Amino acid sequence: MKRTSPIHIDWKPDRKNSKPVYQQIIQFVCDKVASGEWPIGTRLPSQRKMAELFGINRSTVTTAIDELASYGIIVGCHGAGTQIASNTWSLLLSPAPDWSRFISSGFFQENNNTIQAINRLEFVPNIMRLGTGELDPRLFPSDMWQNILQKVSRQVTSLGYLEPLGLLELRKAISAYMEKLGIIAPPSCILITSGALQALQLISVCLLQSGSTVFTEAPTYLKSLQVFQSAGMKLSGVPMDKEGMQYWKLASALKADRLQGSSILYTIPTNQNPTGITMPDSRRKDLMNFCVENRLPIIEDGAYHELCYDGQPPIPLKAIDKTGTVIYLGSASKTLAPGLRIGWIIAPEPIVQRLGDVKMQMDYGASSISQWIFAEFLESGLYSKYLSDLKCELRRRRDHALAVLDKYYQELAEWNIPIGGFYIWLTFKDNVQMERLFEKAAKAGILLNPGDMYDFERNNSLRLSYAYTSCEEFENGIVKLAQIIKEIM
């Protein structure tokens, strides 16, 4: 049985209160237990951790914990920390279900600790996010937004359930928009999802079998998700060079794998997350041929495809797919607003129909209002206009970020030059204790995305992002970080 995580506590004792702090803690725990918010089996953080959270001495925590234990409300379990043992003063009269038994079952794996920490730290006010995969909220096109919302508020007179594939108006608009990128797909080959993550979720539960293999770049954004692993698939990393995935290296693995079941290839060929690498057209064609020959279906994640700002963008794999080998994933999350939760799948019709059927079982479709809004963004032409401004700004930030790194990190690290997207992949020349760096940086108000999160083995890298911070903020953060690195080295 998997161990459950300790509860996350937001509360702090009130030092101005006349009641002693340890009694406040006892009261706090008793209230949580009495209300049913913390049922039997709830794990408390360690005493050290609680002292830190509450900003008090550990001995005060110990006093409170000892008293709670003497009431029978909590028990210490070897190897499992302190747990809630009783939900009322009379344990035996009114037993509650042991939720910890339920929580630890189910097939979804927990996010790893670094990722859980990042998910939480992102909401700490004023933390400097140097690796976040999200656009700066200040780049949000507020004027266009107001304009579109007012239009939509007049157009949309009700919000019922939508067709299984999603709003037809939006699918038409995406079809027209994709044509500009070279992808010909009628609305019947398009499924709207709640972001591209849900698209992966759908693929993992509908198309793949437990035990099948997902081949993907190493490092890859996928590794930071649990989506395929939770469904029992294994990820297999394919090494990259400056032109992206060295697909030919998977030939032998593929042969072995064919025997086991259905394998599939996942790639972000353009402005890859986390490395920023873009695969040139020539390798795309070769990869495509390789996959067709080996009957290896491709998931092409195009989340950053529209964000190329150096020269002509490369051609999507889907645009050169004549055999229905490629499933293309698009998203408004990286280009416009993750909060819209709008993504789309382009795939052969039977796939789209099957995924749409399952989507109806999972959540009855994405938010209609989000779909209307994005359709209006596309149809009005405002989206294209906005994107061209956005690309200018991102190019400016990238150039500045590279200049800052040149100035301060020449001796410390190496990095690549992305032609678009958000990311610079920074690799330290000397060994850096990444956990310590993450913790010390967090304490100094800097949130990092360690490269390990994305890799199949330990590495010595960071994913930097210049999309979330202004040029000035990025420079300040990078300078502060250099000091921390020197301290721990």
Added chain:
Amino acid sequence: MKRTSPIHIDWKPDRKNSKPVYQQIIQFVCDKVASGEWPIGTRLPSQRKMAELFGINRSTVTTAIDELASYGIIVGCHGAGTQIASNTWSLLLSPAPDWSRFISSGFFQENNNTIQAINRLEFVPNIMRLGTGELDPRLFPSDMWQNILQKVSRQVTSLGYLEPLGLLELRKAISAYMEKLGIIAPPSCILITSGALQALQLISVCLLQSGSTVFTEAPTYLKSLQVFQSAGMKLSGVPMDKEGMQYWKLASALKADRLQGSSILYTIPTNQNPTGITMPDSRRKDLMNFCVENRLPIIEDGAYHELCYDGQPPIPLKAIDKTGTVIYLGSASKTLAPGLRIGWIIAPEPIVQRLGDVKMQMDYGASSISQWIFAEFLESGLYSKYLSDLKCELRRRRDHALAVLDKYYQELAEWNIPIGGFYIWLTFKDNVQMERLFEKAAKAGILLNPGDMYDFERNNSLRLSYAYTSCEEFENGIVKLAQIIKEIM
């Protein structure tokens, strides 16, 4: 290997075109195949079905199919209909992945045929929906909506990813709103979901083990979903009387089941879907005691709780839960607008944290704009105002629906009198061939929800809904339906 469903075709030949119809069909199929939209393994509908879809003679379809088969593009498989066999003229040079192999793997079950048919028929223009679980779009509060959207368009200046539990403003507003229903829950015990269906989805994949049992009313809305079954759980129906679930009947099953793993009870105690039955307070208290004694956790689906229009609404189970036994599900889908895709879970903190963590893995949270909109509805008080108008209108429609049934169905059927919600559960006195009734009604432009969809055994009932149609439409539909019933009896 599970058989895949035939592709759904929307196209029709153009009779005004000078090209013969059978050649148009050949061209249509070849285009779909050449573009990769219909990969190898795609199943075509039967010839009879295609003739019907295209509105032509079956012999014309046969001519086209024979020619396509002679090209090697399609093959007939015994027992599996006609399939696409080749994706180019030269089958062996460029093989595509066999998607049908992928589609039939994965652990999500397909929706059954009636449900798939209903999902599609709901989008046929002007079809009369006599059983739909959806509010009449004409009851949508357009003025409030415009008002709120304009306010939100000014307030919301960016749409980033949200906290794992959902927008804090919305959780606070729901917390305050729930208090009015008797449920005390701080924002830390509330998780925002993409509708209540996703809440069930999360519970099924996080809290329950494959093989565990979900006890629930018979009949139940759950039976029309695949959510628990797809995750390997079994549903066990508990008989109902006029006061709802006869929970004492599950005592023996429960004993047997404890050995196997974690079982759970799912109930819609108020205005149950599909029967419209509401459990009185006295039975609620008894059920609660029974579940606490047996350590049987409860999922209380409150989707229709706010829609009681006869007398005082009963007390939610969650409001009398002192041990953290109940997970409460709320939703804006039945009261305001399903297209918002906003639901919420109220549960003990460790549950909410775990479900929130997994939600982040599935789709990174519900649409932010939907969350802002619903928060504003609640905070402004407009939601409560709207609800009280809505309840008046639903009461009026219910009273009229009952009068219509009294007038035309006295000899045909029996039914209950709901105190709220959308539904009347109609049971025919004589045996009715439900499939035939469904098909004949659909041809006459009436969409029915047969009671079988919701039950554990065949029944002789219909779920009627007076929420979607006006009084006049309901009466017309019911009269027309009575004629069809008499014809087939």
